[in-house]
Amino acid sequence: MSHRQPPPEGRCRAVVENVAPSVDGGRFPVKRIVGDRVVVEADAFADGHDVVLATLLHRPPGAAAWAEVPMAALDNDRWRAEFPVDRLGRHRYTVTAWVDRFATWRHDLRSRVDAGQDVAAELPIGAALVHAAAERAGADRVRLAGLAAQIAGEAASADRAGVALGDELAALMARHPDRSLATTHDPELEVVVDPPRARFSAWYELFPRSAAPEPGRHGTLRDVVARLPYVAGMGFDVLYLPPIHPVGRTARKGANAVTAAGRDDPGVPWAIGGPEGGHTAIHPELGTLEDFRALVAEADRRGIAIALDLAFQASPDHPLVREHPAWFRHRPDGTVQFAENPPKRYEDIYPFDFESADWRGLWAAMADIARFWIGQGVRIFRVDNPHTKPFPFWAWFIDEIKREAPDVLFLAEAFTRPKVMYRLAKEGFSQSYTYFTWRTTKQELTDYFTELTTSNLREFFRPNLWTNTPDILPEHLQVGGRPAFELRLVLAATLAASYGIYGPAFELGEHRPREAGSEEYLDSEKYQLRHWDLERPDSLAPLITRVNRARREHPALQSNEGLAFHGADDEQVIAYSKRNADRSDIILTVANLDPHAPHAATVELPLETLGLPIDRPFEAVDLLDGTVRLWQGSRNRVALDPADHPAAILHLRPGLRSEHDFEYYL
C-alpha cells in the first residue's frame, strides 16, 4: 500500500479558493480593456478562529515582481480588492492569504483588556512578534524594535497594552506581515487587456470592388478612401473589408453562384490567391500596397480602424499550392483536396490541412501573414471561419501575435454550435459574431442577452451583433420592410457595445433573396460588382448617424455590463435598459418587434435599481427624434408605430432641466 507523503510545508493553514474573475479555473484568461479596474474576489479562510488576512497580487506584462493590494473582508469568508490595468497585454493576478499571528494576538489582547483581565503575561508574546517583524522590516526596523521594547518593558501593563493596541503599531505590522506560511492560489490567473475598441465598436463592412462612384467600374482602394467621409459621417469606427487579395481563376464562380464564371466575373474574394500572389498581395484591380497604406492612414485620421479579413484557405491558383504542397491534403490521384461538405463541393477553395506533418511550418506562415498586414498598419482582423481550424492553432496564433502587438484585435466569424463559439473566445478571440441575426422574439432576445451578459461568458466572450452580412440576409429583413431595418439597427446598436452592418446593402434596404427560403442576397457582391446610390432619399444613413451618436455620447451603451430587461405588457414590445457603473447614465430602449402594426406597452422600471426618483417626475429624452417625455413612477406607457419609428432610445434623466438643456438633442 503506497503512502502519501505529507506536503513539503503542512503548516500553511489558510485556504484560497473560488477566485473570480476566472475562466475554467484559470485555464483561460479573462478580458478587459485599458483603463479598467479588475475587481477580484476570493474565498479565504483558515481553521480555527485566528485572524486571516488576504492580499491581491498582480503584475503587468513583463514585470518581474507582484504589486500588492490588501483585500477587504466581505461577508461569508469572501474577500475583495481591485487593481487597475493601464497597459495592454497579459497581466497576471492571484490571491495570497495567511493566518496573521500578530493580528490574532492583538485581537485577543483587546478582548482580554475589555474583559478587565490582567494582560501582563500576554505582553511578552506580542513583543516577540513585533521584534520578529522588526528583523524583516528594513527602514521600519528601528521603530518596530523600539515598540517591541516598550511592550516588553517595565511600564505598567495597561500602558504597554496601549502601545500594543495602538494604530501606529497596527500600521507598521500590516506593512511587515509574517507570510512565511501564506497560501497563494495556484494557478495564477490572467487578464488580457485590449484597446477600448475591443469592447466598444461600430463596424461597417463594404466590398471595395463596389466602391466606385460610377456604375460598371471595378472599385479601388482609392475609392474606399473617398468613401471614408460617408462611413465616418455615419459614426462607424471600424471599416471591415472582405479579402483584398488576388482572386483565384480556377473554378471561379459567376453571378449568384449559379453560373460558371464568365470572362468578366470578378470571382469570390475568399478564393484567395492567383498568379499575382496570395495572402500578402493586393488584387491588382483594387490597387497597390501604397494605396492600402494610404487608406489605413486616412481612415486613422478619421478615427476609423481598417479591419482586414483573415481567411486561411487558398484558391487552386494560390502560390502556396505549389510552394508548400505539404500544407494541403492530397487525394490518391495526386490532386489537391478541395473544400467539401459532401455531397456539396467547393472546387474553387483548397483548405489548408492543419493535420499536415508540417503543421509547424503552416502555423508560422499564417502568423507571418498577420505580421505582414500589421506591418501595413492593420490592427483589427476579422477571421473567416475560425471554427474550421484547430483550437490549439488559435490559442498559439493569437497569443503569438498579441505578444508582439498587444493592440491587435481578432473578431471570430464562427456561426456554429455555442460551445465551439465560446471555446474560440476562450482561446483568445477579442470579439465574436453571435446568434443575434436570428434572434427575433422578445423571449429569444431576452434569454440570449441575459446569458451573454450575466453568466461567466461576459468574462471572455465579447459579442459583436450584426444586422446582416454578405452571407446572411435574414428573413425578417426580406419581409419586414423599412421598419425591420430600423428595428434591427436599434437592437444591434443598443443590446451590445459592439455591432456592425454590411453596407450599403443595409442602409439602402437591400432585401431581395437569391431565391425564396434562402438567406443569400440576390446579385450578391460576393460574386459580382454592385453599384449603390448612396444619395437615395430613403437611405437609413441619417438614422444610423443618430444611433451611433447616441452610442458615442452615452457611456451606458459602451459596455455590456448593466443590461437589464424590463416588463412590457405587450408581447411585441421589448424594453431594456443599460446603465454605467455609477448610474450616471441610463439608456432605456423600447422596441416594437412587429414591423407591420403599431404596438404600445406599459413599461415597468425598477426605479431604485436604476437610481431614478420614485416620488417625482423624470425625463425620458428620445435620442432618435429629440422629443422629451415627462415620466413618473415605475410604470410608463410607450406607443411605437413602425411607420414612424419602431424603436425609441430614451435617455432617462433624474432631474428636470430647463428647456435649453434639450437643444443638444434636437
Add this chain to the structure above:
Amino acid sequence: MSHRQPPPEGRCRAVVENVAPSVDGGRFPVKRIVGDRVVVEADAFADGHDVVLATLLHRPPGAAAWAEVPMAALDNDRWRAEFPVDRLGRHRYTVTAWVDRFATWRHDLRSRVDAGQDVAAELPIGAALVHAAAERAGADRVRLAGLAAQIAGEAASADRAGVALGDELAALMARHPDRSLATTHDPELEVVVDPPRARFSAWYELFPRSAAPEPGRHGTLRDVVARLPYVAGMGFDVLYLPPIHPVGRTARKGANAVTAAGRDDPGVPWAIGGPEGGHTAIHPELGTLEDFRALVAEADRRGIAIALDLAFQASPDHPLVREHPAWFRHRPDGTVQFAENPPKRYEDIYPFDFESADWRGLWAAMADIARFWIGQGVRIFRVDNPHTKPFPFWAWFIDEIKREAPDVLFLAEAFTRPKVMYRLAKEGFSQSYTYFTWRTTKQELTDYFTELTTSNLREFFRPNLWTNTPDILPEHLQVGGRPAFELRLVLAATLAASYGIYGPAFELGEHRPREAGSEEYLDSEKYQLRHWDLERPDSLAPLITRVNRARREHPALQSNEGLAFHGADDEQVIAYSKRNADRSDIILTVANLDPHAPHAATVELPLETLGLPIDRPFEAVDLLDGTVRLWQGSRNRVALDPADHPAAILHLRPGLRSEHDFEYYL
C-alpha cells in the same frame, strides 16, 4: 519580446471540457459508494465538421491500465457514459476525444452514395484508413486487411462502397480507432468509493458512563454491550461513543460546568489523557481493551458499527504533554498554552500546536491513533472540531488512513461557517454535521436542503442530520413538547439519508436547558453520570423504530438524490418527496412544523415527474400508523394534529392492491 512555442503536438483537434462530476475542476475527488454507477458527462468537440468520438477512461485503485467505455453523444456537444465502482478506494477517470478520420470518411461516403455520386475515387482513401487500422489491430488484423483489400479492389464501386458502409467494418474500426491525435482531459479526476454506510446510516450517540442499568454506578463498555439490543431494536446501525479514554484531572470541570470538580465528578470525556494513558488507552472505569473489542464484535453481529470520537487535543495530564512538549504551544513563562477564546479560558484542554516545527511528528502520531483503533475493529470516526485543525492535515490524514483501510469513514463535527464546512468535506470527510439542527421554518428547510441536494455540494458533502447533540439542545425541543421531538425525528430521518440522535436524552424527551437562552442541557452528561429509564411509557423508541424501519425498507430514503419540495398551502406544513432513480419507490413526507396546533394543507404533487397515475387513484400508505389513503390527482389534502402525529411518512403506490397487501404495514 518572448515568443510562445507551439505545443509539442498541435494537431490534437478535439477539445474536452466541463467534465462532470468534478469538484473545483478536479482538485478534489467526488464521492460515491460501492455498487454505484458513476455517470460521467463532458463537452467534446473539434473544429470543422469531422466526426468526433469520445471515450470514458476509468481505473480502479491500484490498476495500471484504463478501462474504456465509449461515450454517447447527447445534444449540444455533450457526451455521456458511466462506469461501475465495485471496489473501495480512489478510482480515477477522465475523458478522451479525437477526430475520427474513418468515421468522417464513412459519413461522407454515405452522403455521396445517397446523392448518387460516383465514389470510385473515394474508396482508396477509405481502404488506406482500414489498412492502417489493420496494422494496429492485433487479432483483427487479418480481417481488417481483407476488408481493406475488398474496398480497394476490382469489384464494382457500389459493391465496394457496400463493404465500406457495412456494420462489420464499422464495429471493427470502432475497436481500433486511430487515437494518435486524441485529446485527454487533464487533470484526471478522482472518485472516492466508500462503503454504503457512508451514504445511508442511522446514528445513535450515548455516553457509556451513563449506560449502567442501575442508578449511581459508572457505566462500562459491558453495559454498552447490554444496551446493544435496545439500540439495534430501534433500527440504528451506527453507535457513536464520546471519547472513552482516561479523563484529565487538572482543572476538571464539575456538574453543569459551573463548579470546580468534586472528588467524584467524572470530568469531561473530551479532556483526554491521564496517568492511565492517552488517546490509545481506555478509561479504567469503562473497562479494558478486551471489553472494547467484545463490544465491537457484538455490535457487528447486530449490524451496528461502533463510531469512536477522534478529539485531537489533550488534558494537561496527557502523556504527550511530557513526551512531546514540542507539539504544544508554550507561553513565555514555560507553561503550556491552554485552549482559549479570549476572554474565555478552557484550562482543562491543551490544543495541539499544528504550527509546531515538528508538525510532521504530530501528524504521524495522529495517524497512529487512528490506526490503533482501526486495529481494534473501529471503522467509523466522528471527528471532534475538525475545523480547528489545518485543512492540509485532514487532506493528508484521511487519505493516508483510507489508503490503508478504504472502508473507514470520518464524520466531521464542524459547526462553523459554511465554506469551512464544505472545504472539510472536500478534503475528505465522509459525512458532515449540518445546520439542520437550527433550520426550523419551511423556507429555511427548503432552501437549505435544495442547496445541499441540487448544487454541486451533493458530489462531496454528505449531510448527517442530528436532532440534538450533547452540546445542542435546540430551542424548539425545549419548548415544543413531544410533538417537537416527533417532528424533528421525522424531518431528520427523511430529509437526508444519514441522521442521528443523541440518546437516551432524545427518545426520553429531555428538554431542560442549563439556563434560559442556553442550548446546553441541564445536568449534561458531558459533566456527570445520568441514569435513564428506558422503559418509560412515553419513550419515543417505538416511533423511532417505525421510522428506521421505513428507512430500511424504502430505497427512496437511502440516498439524497431525488429530493423534491412540493407546494402546501399552509405556511406551517412542509411537503417533500424522495424517489429512487427508477421511481419504483416514492416516499412523501408531510409535516406540521407547528407543535402547538393542528394544521392542514392541500399538497400539490407533480404526478408525471413522480411517475404517479394522472387519471386514476393511487395509494398513500402511512408508514407510521399503517393507514391507507386513497388519493387522486395532483392536489390532496393532509391534516396533521401534533397531539396525534405531527408528520406523516407516506408511501405513494401507483397501483391499487388488494387488502392483504397492506398487512405488511399494519
